[in-house]
Amino acid sequence: MDKTMKNKTAILLFLLPACILFIGIIIVPILMSGYYSLLDWDGITASKFVGFDNYIQIFTKKSIAFPDSAKNAFILAGLSVFIQLPISLGLALVLAKGIKGEKLFTAVFFIPVIISTTVIGQLWLKIYNPNYGIVNMALKAVGLESLSHTWLGDEKTALFAVFIPILWQYVGYHMLLMYTGIKSQPTDLREAAMIDGANEWQIARYITIPLLKPVLQVCAIFAVTGSLKAFDLIYILTNGGPAHASEVPATIMIKQLFLRNNYGVGSAIAVFIVFICFFFAILIKKVFRTEVD
């Protein structure tokens, strides 16, 4: 048995396909991105090594609009954590109590999660349509026509209008994570508290939610890193416009890379996205750890 399990050729063969894919498409490209970010390069003419110049550029050059995009990503992350996650938590707490139709509600809330972001984006483009979309139609129907708006075309509302579909699509996902987490908790503590006369709110506040911390941590990491690397919905709904009002780092990166052939600047943004995601993942873990202590 031991000899079979130490078969070097077999180990190599088993690992080979995965390693080729992983090294070729993830490890090497990450290093390449890092290297490209130090170049002044358009992909055609010879590249020039410029050190950290691209990083200085993305933070100082107004026309790239990168600092604004980072600010927008942070706003999206904040909205996700402080609006989306509480809604998900509320729904999960209610559903996990074992109400009638629990399975059906869970299934319904989860439907938008599995639908393609492209479909969701196109659908919300129609919902927001200034003339015939249901948002403005509904406002008109209740006599609030003065509030109707070019939601995605106005600098003031674009970012928030982009956030609503994100919220709508992913509430169900976080809800399911939390719901599963609550369901896997032992019920004896909650029952004991109930016998001692604690009400639902107290049980949630002092027993269920503290026990749910590991899941909440995962949700927070997903919500924050998801916002920092967000692309699909924003690309479809506004592509960062109007006047960079809803720009995020990923939309700027794609424009710099594939519209302007600015490979150096684009790669610097790519590296920034990787680092900021890692940073926040670690930070959130730290925050939750000190909370537990």
Next chain:
Amino acid sequence: MNGLRSARHPKSRKKITAGGIIISVILVLWSLIQVFPLYWMLTFSLKENAEIFGKNVIGLPIKWLWSNYTTALQSGNMFKYLLNSGIVTAATIAITVVAATAATYALTRMVWRGRKTVNSLFMLGITIPINAVILPVFLILSKMHITNYWALIIPYSAFALSMAVLISSSFMQGIPKELEEAACLDGCNIYSIFWHVILPLMRPALATLSIFIFLQSWNELMYAVIFISDSRYRTITVGIQNLSGSFTTDWGPIGAALVVATFPVLIIYAFFSSKIQESLVAGAIKG
């Protein structure tokens, strides 16, 4: 549990129902918020503009315009795009499942130096955002003249790999070693142990994996937009983007295309909803 509760607290029963009503109302309202846009999409896919734009905004269609679907499928080329997405997704599932389970077997069962390190390297892959490598992957693939389906299959497989290794290793650890030992005594070699003993036992995990990979590659947009320039290989997500660009004023066919793209996913969801939920949770919690 409910019976127990009311037996112990006969008085609390009424209170629970009162709160229960409010809770039910909230849940039903939220369900409406989640479902209404989809209902609207379904109905406007069967309407003509006059109805969508004012005559009949939220009702069922007065005139059921099935021709929207033929328009979307024919002039929108939806069949071709669905087929392309199917090919890309199926190949991605096949490659990822084989590569991931084989690697997982070597990582969790076989004995060699450095396997911990290799394992944590794979796990690192989960946290890497795929948009961070889009340029190098693009350059590598175009240098190798890969412009057809493989331009998507290869990166999709690589990006699904880490999560697939994670899911299958947590499952493989639960398989008792005695089965392999018995097979070993019977004279099986390592390859047939993997193929005839481990893989069949992995079946539930393989379903979870396949669903996870299916959703990821069926719905991917960024790589699909940038890597595929030849319309023959275009996938459904990009197809929809293009269609909505060419049918800006005619909403019916766009709605039809959206429904057509969503349909395969919803069918699979109808049959495997708990499995799908499980696979997406598995991907998150263990990560």
